[in-house]
Each structure stands twice: as structure tokens, then as C-alpha cells.
Amino acid sequence: MENLNQQKNKEHYEKVYSRYSIRNILWKINHLDFFLDTAIKTETSWHGLYMHDFTTKLKGKKVMELGCGDCTNAAVMAQLGAEVWANDIADTSGKIIEEVNNAQEFENSIHFIAGDFLRNELPDQSFDIIVGKAFLHHLEVEEERLFLKECARLLKPKGEARFFEPAVNNRLLDELRWYTPLPGRRPSKWTPKKFREWKKQDPHPDRSFSSGHFEKAGTEFFGKVETYPVGSLERFHQLLPARKPINNKYRQWAFRNEKYLPYFINRSFARSQLIIYREPKEW
Numbered sequence: 001m002e003n004l005n006q007q008k009n010k011e012h013y014e015k016v017y018s019r020y021s022i023r024n025i026l027w028k029i030n031h032l033d034f035f036l037d038t039a040i041k042t043e044t045s046w047h048g049l050y051m052h053d054f055t056t057k058l059k060g061k062k063v064m065e066l067g068c069g070d071c072t073n074a075a076v077m078a079q080l081g082a083e084v085w086a087n088d089i090a091d092t093s094g095k096i097i098e099e100v101n102n103a104q105e106f107e108n109s110i111h112f113i114a115g116d117f118l119r120n121e122l123p124d125q126s127f128d129i130i131v132g133k134a135f136l137h138h139l140e141v142e143e144e145r146l147f148l149k150e151c152a153r154l155l156k157p158k159g160e161a162r163f164f165e166p167a168v169n170n171r172l173l174d175e176l177r178w179y180t181p182l183p184g185r186r187p188s189k190w191t192p193k194k195f196r197e198w199k200k201q202d203p204h205p206d207r208s209f210s211s212g213h214f215e216k217a218g219t220e221f222f223g224k225v226e227t228y229p230v231g232s233l234e235r236f237h238q239l240l241p242a243r244k245p246i247n248n249k250y251r252q253w254a255f256r257n258e259k260y261l262p263y264f265i266n267r268s269f270a271r272s273q274l275i276i277y278r279e280p281k282e283w
């Protein structure tokens, strides 16, 4: 039986993915170098998840992706030579994977685990790598704890769990973000009634997204926890006109240069973060 937050996520994402065309995925994995190079240079989630040469770590590895969504990343990892397992609360993700498996000859087809991942019957230490791209922050804190515990059980001793998630380390910047209008995506807090209506169906629970939270949550189950801020300069691309070459150019410049800023500035201004958990503790 799903809780309210899970129901909201399922309802929301079943709709989103039912409109998804696998032609998009097939194009990306058949132009993989071009796609990954561009995405890593300009798109926050790809830039963050693939930090520290992740592309080169996948060949021959057994990888679990949580919250696989439209399944683009699962297909990219399979095309890079990983044996990919994937789970999402939305059943539509499973249908996308079935279609992609039929259309593409991977070294290993992608396995989909439908429904509640916490009920899986996979043996201990099944995976070299566990990933989530914009996944953990969709869970309520207690559910996240159970997922992290399960990740520690399923990970091999030398494996890593890597999550790309939003970062909210600065209240003022976060508040300013909610007041910035994003036409076509969500109302801003300048229109409180519309904002409240939008929030009711928004599939993000009210909870902490701070780096400190993810660090503390991880130390219960892992010996080593690292967080890397992403987007301290890139986040300001929203002030430039969308879908114009200048926006992409700015993002590339920002990603190249934000690493030179002092750590405390990056951490405070980051829009997102890469979280890596290693050395799973035994339970």
C-alpha cells in the first residue's frame, strides 16, 4: 500500500512518462559521445552525476538505478557496457525499458524491478554501483532512511552509491528562487494562490535538501560520505533568455569556472550536489 507521497509521485510521473517517446532515447544512445559530451557540459543533472569520470567506471559493472524515470540514464549506462537494473514507482518506466530493450542490442538488456523497491528480493552485495538522478529528494525522510539502509545491504564492499540531488544550503537564495517566475513551469510566490494550488500537486515532499542532511543520513549506513556542490554559478543561467545560444554558453562557462571558487561559497550557493556513499556498513 503506497503512502500519500508515493501516490502523488506515481500519479504525477505516470502521466509525464506516458508522453515520452523512446525515439529520443534511441537517438541519444546511438550518438552517445556527442550526447554525453554536450549534456555533461551544459545540463546540471548530467554534469553532476557524471562528475569524476563516471563514464569510464561503468563497463562490465552491475549497476542499480533508483527512480529511473524516463530511463534515458539507464539506457546510457547500458550502452556504456554496464549490466543495468532499474526501478521506479511509475510502471510506465518499465514499459519504456521493454521498448528500448526490443529496439536496441545491448550487451546486457536492462532489468526492470516494478513497484516498491524496498520489497525486492535481491541478495546482499549484488551491485558495484547504485545511482539515483534526482531521486532521493522525492522520498520522505523516513523512507529515504530505509532506501539508504537497503543500498548499504545491496552494495559490494568496494562499491559506491552516487546520487545527484538538489542542494538547499542557503535559505535566502532558496526563497529568492521561489519568487522567480518560471513561465510554463510553475507560478512564483508573487501569486500566492496559484503557488499554493501548484504546491498541492507538486511531487516533492517538504523536507531538508541540505548537504548537511545528506551527509548525516549517509553516515548511519556508510563509512565514507562525500558531497560535491554543483551549480553555484550555473544557477544564474535562469536570468538569461531560455533556449538561446548565450544561455548554453553561459552554463558551459559556469561549470568550467565554479570549481575555482572557495568551497564555502560553492557549498552555500550550490543549486544541486553529487553525493557519494562508500564503505557500506554491515547490518
Ligand SMILES: C[S@@+](CC[C@H](N)C(=O)[O-])C[C@H]1O[C@@H](n2cnc3c(N)ncnc32)[C@H](O)[C@@H]1O
Binding pocket: 006, 009, 010, 013, 045, 066, 067, 068, 069, 070, 071, 073, 087, 088, 089, 090, 115, 116, 117, 132, 133, 134, 135, 138, 139
Ligand atoms: C525527478 S524524477 C527523476 C527521473 C530520472 N532519474 C531523471 O533524471 O530524469 C524522480 C523519479 O523518482 C521516482 N520515484 C519517486 N518516489 C519513488 C519511490 N518511492 N520508489 C521508486 N521511484 C520513485 C518518480 O516516479 C520519478 O520517476
